[in-house]
Amino acid sequence: MRILLVNDYAKPPDVPGGTRHYSQARRLIDRGHDVLIVASSANHNTGTHKRAPHGLFWYGTEDGVPFLWLRGLTYRRSILKRATSMACFAVSILLVLGVLGKGRKFDPDVVIASTPHPVGAVATAVLSRRWGRPLVLEVRDLWPASLAAHSRLPKWLTAFLSLFEGYLVRSAAAVTFLPNRVGEYIRSTYPTARVRLLHAPNGFDSSLVETALTRDVNSPDLVRYVGALGRANRLDVLIHAFSSLRDQGIESRFEVYGDGPERPALERLVSAFELTDQVVFMGAVPKAQVPEVLCSTGALVMVVADQPHLYRYGMSMNKLFDYVxxxxxxxxxxxxxxxxxxxxDVLVCRSYDSSQVAEALARLIARSRSLGDGRSLPMIDYAYLNFEVGRVVDALEVLLSQVVISTWAVRER
Structure with missing residues (x-):
């Protein structure tokens, strides 16, 4: 099959960002399929562009995976610039793939339009319909539901964005989704939509992990966080908890790998608690280096924001699977x-109270010390059995084949 995959934020592993589509494309290419990823050149984590010459678009191959980079706009802490960036990506899709014919030149058998934001996906859906190629919609996040949960959207805007979602679902031959209960949402919200559904969660790429698993552990008392520094990541909860650990005389060090709009405020909080020797901000690292960072620490930690209305259909953050x-x-x-x-060996704390989180951290560090330089083999076995990206690609390959075969069967009637 020839597969065209469009996602604004798709990244190869040599830069910070998500590598889901890169990893999937590599597996599909290894199985004999042709894949082209269309993505924005802008990296919003770093405010830079990926191999950006002067031009509207350019091709590149990232470790055997073809990318078509569309020049994008970077933004930091600006809703207006973010919206403009989304609109520009959609326009670039229509211009480069449609008007300039780069999409038809690739001549895909199936087109995958990936969210989270629906604007680029709508542009992709328009082109797939024009080309007469089946569309597979990948739902990474429910828009506008998740956007409304993070900000106070006017009802009229929520209703308007819902039109995009409805158009995409009704245009698709199949919908894949990352959070595990999104299928329930689609069936109940769009009962007349005749689409195949596939739960295709995030996972980890074993090809990036296997070498890192041989690394020595720096210190059992070292705890790391690897991910974005946004409001939803609630690292303030952890800083308060590490302050409590310090007051209890429990030795520990907390390293934060990542970047985001909340970093300045978090650094001020660390200074206010006089934790600058214990809590250290390391900055963002390319995805290819993330496994080494994860495997060389004593323990790992993350916070999921207290937003049950947002996660009622499940969650599928990359870091969950990279951690385990x-x-x-x-x-x-x-x-x-x-x-x-x-x-x-995954500890869960249901409370955001600093004393209870500190207690959980103390148990985490104790477990890390008991492991020493070793690893939790049951944890790794569970990860490979349930979360390795190859398992997701197995199901995705079958779905794409079914969609393509069904489309050709309809045409030949």
């Missing part, structure tokens, strides 16, 4: 259920 693949003890602070709650 490391085989190091992990603490998840979350009032909602997560996909890794039942994984061996």
């Amino acid at each position: 693949a490391s085989g190091r003890p992990t603490l998840v602070v979350s009032s909602s259920e997560t996909p890794i709650d039942q994984v061996p």
Whole structure:
């Protein structure tokens, strides 16, 4: 099959960002398929562009995976610029793939339009219909539901954005989704839509992890967070908890890998608690280096924001699966259920109270010390059995084949 995959934020592993589509494309290419990823050149984590010459678009191959980069706009802490960036990506899709014919030149058998934001996906759907090619919609996040949960959207705007979602679902031959209960939402919201559904969660790429698993652990007392620094990541909860650990005389060090709009405020909080020697901001690292960072620490931690209305259809953050693949003890602070709650050596704290989180951190560090330089083999076994990206690609390949075969069967009637 020839597969065209469009996602604004798709990234190769040599830069910070999500590598889901890169990893899937590599597996599909290894199985004999042709894949072209269309993505924005802008990296919003770093405010830079990916191999950006002067021009509207350019081709590149990232470790055997073809990319068509569309020049995008970077933004930091600006809703207006973010909206403009989304609109520009959609226009670039229509211009480069449609008017300039780069999409038809690739001549896909199937087109995958990936969210989270629906604007680029709508532009992709328009082109797939014009080309007469089946559309597969990948729902990474429910818009406008998730957007409304993070900000106070006017009702008219929520209703307007819902039209985009409805158009995409009704245009698709199939819908894949990351959060595990999104299928329920689609069936109940669009009961007349005749689409195949596939739960295709995030996962980890074993090709990026296997070498890192041989790394020595720097210190059992070292705890790391790897991910974005936004409001939803609630690192302030952890800073308060590490302050409590310090006051209790429990030795620990907290390293934060990542960047985002909340970093300045978090750094001020660290200074206010006089924790600058204990809590250190390391900055963002390319995805290819993330497994090494995860596997060389004593323990790992993350916080899921207390927004049960947002996560009522599930969650599928990349870091969840990258963490468990490391085989190091992990603490998840979350009032909602997560996909890794039942994984061996994953501790769960349902409270955001600093004293209770500190107590959970103390247990986490104790478990890390008991492991020493070793790894939790039950944790790694569980990760490979349930979360390795190859398992997702197995199901995706079958779905794409069914969609293409069904489309040709209809045409030949």
